[in-house]
Structures are given as structure tokens and as C-alpha cells.
Amino acid sequence: MVLLQRREVQSHIPDAWIDARKKDKTDDEIGIVGYEIPFNRHFYQYQPPRELVDIDRNLDKVSGEIMELLKQVHS
Secondary structure (H helix, E strand, O other): OHHHHHHHHOOOOOOOOOOOOOEOOOOOOEEOOOOOOOHHHHHOOOOOOOOHHHHHHHHHHHHHHHHHHHHHHHO
């Protein structure tokens, strides 16, 4: 593990270190495997929903297109 750290990590981040007191529950080895990144907290940007009138207009348009396609298939 230490050799891997030196070769793979410290070549990019020279002052990186591992807390040898922390061990992974799954394999009882030094260092915890995996990391959770809360994407919503870091990257989410609220966008208000469209107006209901616009959504309804869009649904009517798409429904009309679907009906035309069904007429072509049924004929």
C-alpha cells in the first residue's frame, strides 16, 4: 500500500499521507476504500419549472404528433 501511494499519489501530490489508524471495515486494511461525492450539493443549480400553460401547450403538440403517427400506422 505504501509503495502504491508513493508511485500513484505522491508523484502528483507530494504531501499526501494516509492515516494508518483508519482501517476499512471490509478488508481490515489501512485506508478506507471509496468515497461518496454528493453531486447535488456541489453541482445542482435550481431551475424553476416551466409555466403550466407552456407545459400544457407542449403536451397538446406532442399528443397531436402521436395521433398523426398512429393514424399512419393504422391506415
